[in-house]
Amino acid sequence: MSTTKARRIFTEEVSALCPGEVRLKGWVYRLRILGKTAFIILRDCTGEAQCVIASEALKDHKLKVEDVIEISGTVRAEPRARTGCEVDVSEVHVLNRAGQTLPFQSAANVETVGLDTLLQYRPLSLRTEAVGDIFRIQAAILVYETAHVYRAEPHASSRHLTEYYSLDVEFGFIEGPEDVIQFERELLTDIFANLNVKYGELIRKYRTDLLPSMLDVPIWEFDTCLEILRADFGRTDMEDDLDPLAERQLCERAAQENGIPAVFVLGFPLSARPFYTAPRGSQGAAGGFDLLFQGLEITTGGQRLHRREDLESALRSRFIAPANFESHLAMFDLGMPPHGGFAVGLERLTCQVLNLPNVRQAVLYPRDRYKITP
């Protein structure tokens, strides 16, 4: 994609940018073809925008309601439009197609759709205004989506637990894993700044410095990391993952270069990441990353696959029959945008903030292979 294109904005910002160039991403909410002119109502999480295009120019796109699209165009005042302006479309790009037959449309009155159907197709029903409203309110009450995570893995180390608390962030319409990394940089910087202000005195008991800004934490490709480990530390034993020593060594190197012992490692081998991970380039690398902070991996994230056919191929390449995942795959017919996210291990983050040597210190009642009481 061109790097000179307009910044992506949300539909709620359109009227403030009239007249001007905009780039929007969202779903086809309504589609009306009136002779030579076609109207696309694009909807995103902030509202909707009326977009105008010549019917002829739209023909090849075979656009339909719930398809995931990106639109570039020019905002123009239009008193007849609900928001007082319209977007003259210069370019339409289909990011992902919805299935040919859907149980309902996001413009539907949800009262005409049965609750069972709304529950069966959550990604689609969340896109309706009425169901979306419910979870906007619930999110306002709760803040994060947080959940206990259970792992059946044969670890017995100072950094692994069989139950931990995960702060999960997942969002749509990304252009690559760098968007996810940037979001995490800003989130951690915000959390750290808050801790410094409210708990500075406490934090100084555990570390000589306050918590750093994470905005300048670099991204290093996995291959570059292997090269650093070889050149600086004489290590040639890492292949498709990093061991704890390598994590410490890379953070040491990052601290020398940037003053902060942290680095995002991007582009691990695809074979070492979950099947739903998007590829990065064509050389077998994954659009997945780890954040190493003070010598420890504290988050894993990346771009996910968003097309059903890509997910099916990924499953088949691991000798798993897609039919076994049909209930999951069916959700990708509903108009799934390019997306990604990351998960922060709350206990590991606490450890790194306070320089604690053992993750169990940051859990009220830790669970591991040998501890199930109290």
Add this chain to the structure above:
Amino acid sequence: MSTTKARRIFTEEVSALCPGEVRLKGWVYRLRILGKTAFIILRDCTGEAQCVIASEALKDHKLKVEDVIEISGTVRAEPRARTGCEVDVSEVHVLNRAGQTLPFQSAANVETVGLDTLLQYRPLSLRTEAVGDIFRIQAAILVYETAHVYRAEPHASSRHLTEYYSLDVEFGFIEGPEDVIQFERELLTDIFANLNVKYGELIRKYRTDLLPSMLDVPIWEFDTCLEILRADFGRTDMEDDLDPLAERQLCERAAQENGIPAVFVLGFPLSARPFYTAPRGSQGAAGGFDLLFQGLEITTGGQRLHRREDLESALRSRFIAPANFESHLAMFDLGMPPHGGFAVGLERLTCQVLNLPNVRQAVLYPRDRYKITP
């Protein structure tokens, strides 16, 4: 207890109240008897206070480290004390005794206590400064303690789920369930005020009024509720609990009286509440309450038993051998203060805020007796 006694304050407020009358609650952190004078270092969640009393006056209390106490006294400037003031004790009241032998004291250097021991006795290790610090930071990162709750109950109604999201609040040093109710009034009022400000327009789509202040929601004794149901609604079929119709009827009555369709029902029969519920008076009532809001119970709470012997009696009265609960009961030897709390069902609260008829509408993937997919 007398209603004229000083308001309970935290130790961090003591120096600001010098000279003045104070009432403190906390644990005996250190105890030094120097001839005729004894020093009690009382510790609470905000710090510590040095309290002075004649050794003779203290003798009968048989005080020891980790006992839970309430102290009334007068603050006096004392340059030799760490905080520049001392409390001259006029009254000591033991709220609960710690066990005779404890694995360590909260004044201990936790580095001299093994991690296994710290994990085994969490209520005590949390009271040490170092372990407390860890969870103060973790709480600052996370906000609420929130958890999924699983229920194996034979319900199939519009208000029950087998998995729901519970916002739990539990705190110590209460004087009765009224303290818990007051905290909940303030918390809900704060949540509602925030929703009104940030989501007022959305909320007005679902209800004619914005969300009310809950500060004046009344407390009605369970017996009074039965009387209202009889006198106003001709109902004589309720005995030890309220059915959904009764909840609606009581809210209707509360709205007539106070303008808000909400009421705290306090003093349900002890036999209808969990074994750990504290009694209210001597007539078989419990210090447990429900909050009814717009015709639906959205929280349950109350004062809990805090003495091991009371818990053992409660278990025996239900024909349960205390030995089966020993790992739980052992925690009550560590200096357990009078405490209580409540749990808000996040989905039910969302329903009542938006006037939704079915709790499943407020869950992304509801689980009930008949629904385990998607």
